[in-house]
Amino acid sequence: MTRQGDRRLHVNLHLDQAGHHIAAWRRNGHDLSRYDDITYDIELVRLAERGLLDSIFIADAPMLLHNARYRVPFLEPITLLAAYAVATSRIGLIATASTTYFEPYNLARQFASLDRISGGRAGWNIVTTALTGAARNFGDRELRDHDGRYRDAEEFVDVVTKLWDSWEADAVVADPAGGVFVDTGKVHAIDHRGRVFDVAGPLNVPRSAQGRPLLVQAGASEAGRSFGARFGEVIFTNQLSLESARAYYADIKRRAAGFGRAPEEIFILPGIKPVLASTEAEARRRAAELAELIEPEIGRTILTWQVDGIELPEMPLDEPFPDLTATLPPEVRSRYARLVEMARQHDMTTGRLLRRLAAGTHREFIGTPEMLADDMEEWFRAHGADGFTLQPQELPEGLEVFVDHVVPILQRRGLFRREYEGTTLRDLFGLPPVPSRHAVG
Amino acid sequence: MTRQGDRRLHVNLHLDQAGHHIAAWRRNGHDLSRYDDITYDIELVRLAERGLLDSIFIADAPMLLHNARYRVPFLEPITLLAAYAVATSRIGLIATASTTYFEPYNLARQFASLDRISGGRAGWNIVTTALTGAARNFGDRELRDHDGRYRDAEEFVDVVTKLWDSWEADAVVADPAGGVFVDTGKVHAIDHRGRVFDVAGPLNVPRSAQGRPLLVQAGASEAGRSFGARFGEVIFTNQLSLESARAYYADIKRRAAGFGRAPEEIFILPGIKPVLASTEAEARRRAAELAELIEPEIGRTILTWQVDGIELPEMPLDEPFPDLTATLPPEVRSRYARLVEMARQHDMTTGRLLRRLAAGTHREFIGTPEMLADDMEEWFRAHGADGFTLQPQELPEGLEVFVDHVVPILQRRGLFRREYEGTTLRDLFGLPPVPSRHAVG
Secondary structure, eight states: OGGGTOOOOEEEEEOOTTOSSTTGGGSTTOOGGGGGOHHHHHHHHHHHHHTTOSEEEEOOOSSOOTTGGGSOOOOOHHHHHHHHHHHOSSSEEEEEEETTTSOHHHHHHHHHHHHHHTTSOEEEEEEOOOOHHHHTTTTTOOOOOHHHHHHHHHHHHHHHHHHHTTBOTTOEEEETTTTEEEOGGGBOOOOEEOSSOEEOOOOSSOOBTTBSOEEEEOOOSHHHHHHHHHHOSEEEEOOSSHHHHHHHHHHHHHHHHHTTOOGGGSEEEEEEEEEEOSSHHHHHHHHHHHHHTOOHHHHHHHHHHHTTTOOOOOOOTTSBOOOOGGGSOHHHHHHHHHHHHHHHHTTOBHHHHHHHHTTOSSEEEEEOHHHHHHHHHHHHHTTSOSEEEEOOSSTTHHHHHIIIIIHHHHHHTTOSOSSOSSSSHHHHTTOOOOOOTTOOO | OGGGTOOOOEEEEEOOTTOSSTTGGGSTTOOGGGGGOHHHHHHHHHHHHHTTOSEEEEOOOSSOOTTGGGSOOOOOHHHHHHHHHTTOSSSEEEEEEETTTSOHHHHHHHHHHHHHHTTSOEEEEEEOOOOHHHHTTTTTOOOOOHHHHHHHHHHHHHHHHHHHHTBOTTOEEEETTTTEEEOGGGBOOOOEEOSSOEEOOOOSSOOBTTBSOEEEEOOOSHHHHHHHHHHOSEEEEOOSSHHHHHHHHHHHHHHHHHTTOOGGGSEEEEEEEEEEOSSHHHHHHHHHHHHHTOOHHHHHHHHHHHTTTOOOOOOOTTSBOOOOGGGSOHHHHHHHHHHHHHHHHTTOBHHHHHHHHTTOSSEEEEEOHHHHHHHHHHHHHTTSOSEEEEOOSSTTHHHHHIIIIIHHHHHHTTOSOSSOSSSSHHHHTTOOOOOOTTOOO
């Protein structure tokens, strides 16, 4: 499709059990015991599949979050997605996993297994993880500097893709007469000896229907953008205005071209956090109700999480949010600077910013399905986005409204699929299966 | 149950897609494409659940096996079991994972996630992995000596159980009025600083319905037996005669008591590899057919796998299997010695041993359902076993016959459950949920 110029909008659901607003679980009438039960998650994922969404995505950090007290706990993403795989048949399944805290052989193998279990629907969201709390769970390893982490991550991804390529697509011959199940001549050692990793291979999992999992990335810094443009097939990004989104979009596509890649084969999906209702007034009322569920204490905890646990000075809630960027350690400066930008843009006091943060740092959208469809179309046509990473502030309601009311509008406008284009995640992005680097011809 | 002296036999299915005979996939009439499809595995697991089996178990090694050419490839066990979890509701799910090649935080978290996804049905088969091929996939780490690996494994298990205990059972309060989802006063850092591992914790996954995953182990050496008796709740073992099984059983229970444990709370399940049919003659015919599918080349490969890839001298197929134990590196001696014992016991030539090895090294049983039930009862009553790790040589047939014909006999004799005793894996063994070490009272 992409190649015919018939550009289509993609929607990736960022799954969070109760919704992306941290206090969404507190609203009235919710059966809280449901969060304890995998069947609830599975209903959400099936709802996303009924809406023909491209994929669901699970964020991750290998540590107890600073805001754990106030939110529904989450499980390990690869394990979760293997469970969702057998409860669905078409939707893509994207798990976050860190290049800093996994062994490449284990990660390659678990994703390859997920890719086979799901019939070729796996994606790996590559993160490098710069969190003190995570480091302390893994031998208190010193946090590497930002660029160093990305250099290590490049080698990590190199090893993982070599392992995925170690099986040619036709290595499984299953020849009962000859007694050979696997033509081991088509399974190749990788013999990787690098700066950080020594891995002999081959992997012990055959190639999947889509060749290998889709690579997903979300870098915002210089090193992150370069990494994403080089390896990423789908890019998540946090863009608060169409102007910044267009600049980011152009930059990533240009960089991708610089790495010899076709710019239309890298898909940029900014985050959007809707609160939807049939009228704008009703949507505003719902958003206000959510905001009222936030105690200032929760906001402080979320702010602490944004700066990786660093103790910040007292900030009066009714004064403008202070710009302390220069006083912070380099690792957290870009995250804090984004908060300052957000506060400036909307002239926010600290108190208002903290309430706003309760739903995450991505772009908020409050309105009707029609208004959201208009917004998405505008960003899509203006080349600010190839689609969106949907972060409904309340679940399942936000997803129900999206599936039943936004999707049909996008379909009528010719922007969104009316049926799944194939069986693999790559099929949904119009990407062919990846051949092994060892495949001839 | 155990406590009332009403001892019941347990059956754990060692899952291997085509069966434990390496050439079972070659027999006539099999749709080989099924092995490519998770729905086939799921049918097997559901069949085991229909038969009220305690658990299924998946073996593992993080490398391409030496015999990969001749067998159906297998996926990563934790991922697989998460998929099986949502397709079943009662049967236990035991995955093998290595203390040598996983980070304890990742392993603790993935098993805790599996345990929650399955509603408390997870078990971890703890292995230390002494394979050169595996080491080469993980930084070419030097293989530690046998006792050193077990010392490291003890610390690994200590860290993992501390992480599992870091959440008290009532830490999730989900109080919408107070705005608190998790009482973080009941989630504890572990601050482990050990000889090998530094892990701060806490884990980010709440406690499961059974407290924590069941610990499973299969050590045969001195260090392995001690480790199993200290940590194992279920013990797999390879015993070729009732006499040796009784000695092993008594030894493990005695050692467990020495660690202050109740001997009836550790369950010993020797492997058994049946070929079953309605008459003994028919079973023998089936076993002979399987044996004919083995080329000598396959036997050689399996022998190489038994000695971790070491090149052995030529062995004429029609001469007695030579005892080379003393000439081999210490790491593989106990495995080779077991082969010598097997060959001596049945006066086998090298050729016959190689054919025999094609179905694995565990005890073979060829006969009718009635004969197998008699054999199991004898071992069970003689305290050679608390149950069995079932390794059908052909699947699904071997499991179908077991479920439909052996289970009813065991039930009539009062040896096997007529319905599942609860919802967790610990329930099936009559074990109470494990409380967190931080729980008071």
